[in-house]
Amino acid sequence: MAKVAFLGLGVMGFPMAGHLAAKGHEVTVYNRSPAKAEAWVAKHGGRAAATPREAAAGQDFVMACVGNDNDLRGICTGPDGAFAGMQAGAVFVDHTTVSAQVTREMALLAENMGLGFVDAPVSGGQAGAENGALSVMCGGVEAQYARAEPVIAGYARICRRLGDSGAGQIAKMMNQICIAGLVQGLAEALAFGEKAGLDGEAVIEVISQGAAGSWQMANRHKTMLEDRFDHGFAVDWMRKDLGICLATANDIGASLPVTALVDQFYKDIQRMGGGRNDTSSLIRRLR
Template identity: 60%
Template sequence: MSQNLSTVAFLGLGVMGYPMAGHLSRAGYDVRVYNRTAARAEAWAAEYGGSHHATPGQAARGADLVLVCVGNDDDVRQVTCGENGALHEMSEGSLLVDHTTASADLAEELDAACRTRGIGFLDAPVSGGQQGAENGALTIMCGGDQGDFARAEPVLDRYGRAVTLMGPAGSGQLTKMVNQICIAGLVQGLAEGLHFAERAGLDQQRVVDVISKGAAGSWQMENRHKTMIADEYEHGFAVNWMRKDLGICLEQARRLQARLPVTALVDQFYGDVQVMGGGRWDTSSLLRRLRTEDRN
């Protein structure tokens, strides 16, 4: 346990936050939790022995470190700066870490708000999905001050296998955008490859067994090919969330005058999946889109 950060508040107990907070409790931290759906916070406290609170501010009161893992920019603002938000109750010298995949603008906004209160801040989006959160094997990309990062790192190590400071506030979010841009192209490529193999009459599993050992291999291929072949998508990272993330990427790209033609196209394909009723399907459902086009 970090000597300086012993009491931790965790705001947001979704499929990621729930196990992340659990790792901290098992490591001996005094964990105080808040979730918009109170029953989930109560269930977490019953399972892990921490305390649950009615508002973000109540959970943050007396905490050395406040961790946030919610849905989007507006959700982050609500639990940090809104009425009964965490920042109103955090003490000078404490630290706020936002694990939400959000905009770099929000990171800079929160950094400024924290500085006026003498509070440290890191934007620290994660990659690795629900499986990575449950296994304590997330990749965490951070933006902020070196001193704040050094304080937070021992805590983040409890559920991260790679915790890296990328630069000043906003750098973590920008790095996560790169991550999502790369994933979008990989998943579409995998979907097209499996679709091609199926139409060519090949054994898709045998194809993957061969090509995954070479240059085509990827995390997506290793972890998603079986369910894609079986046309099963009721799991994993939802299309709705991927579209939210890609929207952030494309908006930032416009500002940077960076060209993302493939990302923009895959974003449209995910829009098609949403129209099919697949907003909650895993992102690998791009293959179902291709199969549906075959039937039409």
């Protein structure tokens, strides 16, 4: 069992940290709003810290799941940042979806301070976090990943190192590119079927068993047909992720025409007041 700090207790981090405690790890938590950390301790035990530095002090691993590039820099660096409190040889594991650029920046800073750094963005949504069944895509030094993998396994269905620092973030971008196209395709199909007068549930029962089947179809078609989107992965966060994808594509000379189009469709959903709706709310544009 390891001594672990977990920084960021949102809809993903709260249950992920809970799985670590359930597995017997000694867990210290930090959250920007202290009430969330206190609620976690009341439910799972462990200890809450007032700053990332305090949380990270004396830990074998420091896990983080925050919002964006600036949030990651904020909890890593500065006098109250986690790096300032970590002991030599400890490993920082970042589950945030951020740019590969900030990942490599933080990894280099960690290396210069004698620390390890693994980028480990996740896929599977809130349900995956709650059920301990996330897909974790990792980048970093192989030996550091090997040390962290048994701890990450506490909330992972699958965890793989895909290359050096930044590889995990690139893989997460690929994940989001796939999702964007799949959700738009599903939205169009369901809206098309509604206008044609077919029973969407009955059609999905058939086509989900063939080549059109996907996780999005299996897990989102019911709520899409019911026009219910108060769950899942928010449009605001998806636009943040797709922005990272598009910026990276520009840097490396890749073409993402469908991703760019779907990003604008999500912008329409934001204008309709649906920024906190699930990504499957794309169908609202078509009704």
